[in-house]
Amino acid sequence: GQSLEQPSEVTAVEGAIVQINCTYQTSGFYGLSWYQQHDGGAPTFLSYNALDGLEETGRFSSFLSRSDSYGYLLLQELQMKDSASYFCAVRDSNYQLIWGAGTKLIIKP
Amino acid sequence: GAVVSQHPSWVICKSGTSVKIECRSLDFQATTMFWYRQFPKQSLMLMATSNEGSKATYEQGVEKDKFLINHASLTLSTLTVTSAHPEDSSFYICSARTNRGETQYFGPGTRLLVL
Numbered sequence: 001g002q003s004l005e006q007p008s009e010v011t012a013v014e015g016a017i018v019q020i021n022c023t024y025q026t027s028g029f030y031g032l033s034w035y036q037q038h039d040g041g042a043p044t045f046l047s048y049n050a051l052d053g054l055e056e057t058g059r060f061s062s063f064l065s066r067s068d069s070y071g072y073l074l075l076q077e078l079q080m081k082d083s084a085s086y087f088c089a090v091r092d093s094n095y096q097l098i099w100g101a102g103t104k105l106i107i108k109p
Numbered sequence: 110g111a112v113v114s115q116h117p118s119w120v121i122c123k124s125g126t127s128v129k130i131e132c133r134s135l136d137f138q139a140t141t142m143f144w145y146r147q148f149p150k151q152s153l154m155l156m157a158t159s160n161e162g163s164k165a166t167y168e169q170g171v172e173k174d175k176f177l178i179n180h181a182s183l184t185l186s187t188l189t190v191t192s193a194h195p196e197d198s199s200f201y202i203c204s205a206r207t208n209r210g211e212t213q214y215f216g217p218g219t220r221l222l223v224l
Contacts, residue, residue, distance in 0.1 A: 007158040035152070037213075042145060087215070096118050096217035097202065101111075 004025045004100035006088055011106045012078055020073045020086050020103045028093020032064050032071045035087045037102070043087060046073070075105075083107045111137045114206050115216040122193055123224055130188045130219045132203030138183035139205030143213065144176070147200045159186055193223045 004024045009063040012018040022032065024038055031050040035043035049064035049071060075082055088100040112135040122128050132142060157173075158206035159165035159180035167173045177189040186205075189202050190197055200220050204213040
């Protein structure tokens with residue numbers, strides 16, 4: 001079956017760097033996306049990787065290795081407002097989104 | 110882990126017809142289901158929230174008469190796009206949550222193309 005694995009919870013300190021990993025097993029691959037969701041809100045799009053390598057957008061970066069079926073989201077200079085759930089999602093060959101279960105990021109002062 | 114399915118995964122229809130999309134929680138009871146709409150590489154836009162056995166709560170700007178939502182059981186919610194037009198073409202995603210208020214589990218999405 002198709003699946004994405006990511007840690008259920010990560011704890012970090014304000015100002016630090018945190019990496020959220022995502023490994024996937026899907027039929028076909030058209031890119032890995034990351035979404036941020038605050039409690040009660042809709043998921044907001046953060047990044048999309050279709051090719052191997054690192055994509056940087058401000059404090060957030062996303063990495064993809066297709067040969068390893070692996071990607072990660074890197075958050076730098078953590079702020080309290082970054083406390084949220086982060087979902088990775090892969091679009092498969094049928095254009096369907098396969099979602100990870102989400103990683104709850106807890107940031108401590 | 111919890112699984113949410115959607116059916117159909119793809120639908121192409123003529124303008125003016127109605128399309129029904131099903132969202133099912135396969136191994137848990139979903140007291141709350143959410144319907145989202147997404148354009149390519151954009152964030153998910155919440156359309157409505159539905160609780161089992163009650164009327165859906167629609168977000169501002171979403172026409173309740175056009176997007177009919179039914180949440181008749183704890184494992185099934187349906188979204189019907191009535192009198193679909195080309196501008197309704199989009200990717201529709203549902204998610205489900207248990208009554209314990211845990212994380213949402215997302216469906217794989219339904220791609221709608223209205224000709």
